Amino acid sequence: MSIYNEYKTKLTPKIIEDIQDYLKDKKVNDAKLRKILDKVVEEYEQARVHAGESVGVIAAESIGEPGTQMTLNTFHFAGVAEMNVTLGLPRIIEILDGRKKIKTPMMEIYLKKPYSAGKNVKEIALSIKETKLEEISTEFSINLVESAITVALDKIKIKELRITLAQIVTVVSKQLKGFSVKASKDGSSIILKSRSQEESLNEVYKAKEKIKDTHITGVKGISQVLPVKREEEFVIITAGSNLTDILQLAEVDNFRTTTNDIFEIQEILGIEAARQAIVDEVFKVIENQGLNVDVRHIMLVADTMCVSGFTKGITRFGVVSEKASVLARASFETPIKHIISAALIGEVDKLDSVVENVMLNQPVPIGTGLPGLVTKIKKKEEK
Amino acid sequence: MKKQFKTDKHSLIPKHLKLNEKEKQKILEQYNISLNGLPRIPKTDAAIVSLNAKPGDLIKIIRKSPTANESVFYRVVVNV
Numbered sequence: 001m002s003i004y005n006e007y008k009t010k011l012t013p014k015i016i017e018d019i020q021d022y023l024k025d026k027k028v029n030d031a032k033l034r035k036i037l038d039k040v041v042e043e044y045e046q047a048r049v050h051a052g053e054s055v056g057v058i059a060a061e062s063i064g065e066p067g068t069q070m071t072l073n074t075f076h077f078a079g080v081a082e083m084n085v086t087l088g089l090p091r092i093i094e095i096l097d098g099r100k101k102i103k104t105p106m107m108e109i110y111l112k113k114p115y116s117a118g119k120n121v122k123e124i125a126l127s128i129k130e131t132k133l134e135e136i137s138t139e140f141s142i143n144l145v146e147s148a149i150t151v152a153l154d155k156i157k158i159k160e161l162r163i164t165l166a167q168i169v170t171v172v173s174k175q176l177k178g179f180s181v182k183a184s185k186d187g188s189s190i191i192l193k194s195r196s197q198e199e200s201l202n203e204v205y206k207a208k209e210k211i212k213d214t215h216i217t218g219v220k221g222i223s224q225v226l227p228v229k230r231e232e233e234f235v236i237i238t239a240g241s242n243l244t245d246i247l248q249l250a251e252v253d254n255f256r257t258t259t260n261d262i263f264e265i266q267e268i269l270g271i272e273a274a275r276q277a278i279v280d281e282v283f284k285v286i287e288n289q290g291l292n293v294d295v296r297h298i299m300l301v302a303d304t305m306c307v308s309g310f311t312k313g314i315t316r317f318g319v320v321s322e323k324a325s326v327l328a329r330a331s332f333e334t335p336i337k338h339i340i341s342a343a344l345i346g347e348v349d350k351l352d353s354v355v356e357n358v359m360l361n362q363p364v365p366i367g368t369g370l371p372g373l374v375t376k377i378k379k380k381e382e383k
Numbered sequence: 384m385k386k387q388f389k390t391d392k393h394s395l396i397p398k399h400l401k402l403n404e405k406e407k408q409k410i411l412e413q414y415n416i417s418l419n420g421l422p423r424i425p426k427t428d429a430a431i432v433s434l435n436a437k438p439g440d441l442i443k444i445i446r447k448s449p450t451a452n453e454s455v456f457y458r459v460v461v462n463v
Contacts, residue, residue: 012451256394265395270430271458272444273395295449309423309461 052370059297066291098313105241110253125225327356424458
């Protein structure tokens with residue numbers, strides 16, 4: 001055991017584990033073990049990326065080439081509920097560009113122990129789904145004489161959602177200030193009456209349109225829910241995403257529940273979680289397409305996007321804008337804009353990096369071009 | 384008011400540790416780097432709110448890595 005500890009700084013935990021696993025039931029004495037480990041360290045050092053290797057270009061090629069084979073299909077139907085999911089190249093572009101508004105936000109909601117068995121998943125899913133007044137009512141009618149609105153309610157749906165008439169009344173009256181809200185005697189509808197006597201028809205009509213959007217129950221932003229069985233437990237997949245509110249719910253396992261909205265993750269779980277999410281999401285798409293890209297390339301890209309502490313896309317507004325060199329920025333997109341603004345503020349280009357040296361026809365600091373010579377120059381003694 | 388979620392309990396968040404001054408100097412010396420050469424993390428980041436970190440502090444992050452099981456990363460705390 002102690003010998004392994006000596007090598008902790010030289011090898012990764014995974015390699016040490018693998019060796020331990022392999023030698024578990026073989027008799028190896030300490031001297032031999034040391035010999036094995038030394039050999040492994042030697043091989044490991046050989047296999048590591050060398051200083052000056054252009055990892056960025058290699059990552060770009062490794063992701064870009066399989067990208068040409070990806071389907072351009074934006075939409076894919078997953079399951080019966082006809083939920084749209086952005087897949088393939090459009091999704092990769094979306095993630096790497098760091099788009100704030102993604103096309104199809106989705107959540108995977110895991111449930112805590114008693115609920116995950118699947119007894120009440122349907123009810124839980126329904127209670128999460130955002131419900132508006134429009135969805136639980138059958139008819140909106142305006143009484144012109146009394147300038148009142150009658151909303152006929154769908155009793156079956158209300159029963160499914162387990163809400164009472166009183167709840168609906170309070171929610172609606174909060175939304176609409178100038179009207180008094182009452183439930184009808186038989187409980188099949190709610191009646192809204194204008195408080196002021198001379199409400200114009202236009203106003204009443206506007207109010208009618210407004211209450212259609214009243215949020216009754218559920219989590220805002222979740223437009224569709226779909227319970228799915230996944231290896232002995234039930235998971236709720238949703239269209240629309242609202243991580244903050246979902247994580248507050250009692251039934252939700254807030255350890256595993258995730259969303260595919262990288263910016264939401266960054267805001268609520270921090271930059272490191274966002275980096276992990278980028279890796280996971282990109283890898284998921286590539287794997288889904290039956291392609292094979294090493295995670296290391298994706299990890300490099302994700303790291304680059306997250307160095308500044310905020311997720312930045314690989315665009316001229318994101319990571320490229322952070323480059324120190326004017327010429328490097330100009331070589332990406334909108335060159336004239338960059339050069340003019342650099343000239344105006346008198347920016348200095350230190351020519352530290354690759355692109356600018358390519359432009360100036362100088363050796364680039366890559367591979368053997370990276371090390372510089374350091375020698376002491378002695379003055380020749382005069383005779 | 385914005386709702387706060389206990390962030391140390393999510394599968395996506397790796398372990399974040401605040402280093403003390405001595406450890407910090409050791410790391411800077413080991414990698415021969417100054418603080419502004421390191422990746423950054425905003426002071427308000429959800430994962431380090433409970434660590435009470437000030438700008439200039441060094442955060443050690445122990446990530447789960449598919450290639451090495453565990454990998455260590457450092458970020459310096461900055462003002463937003």
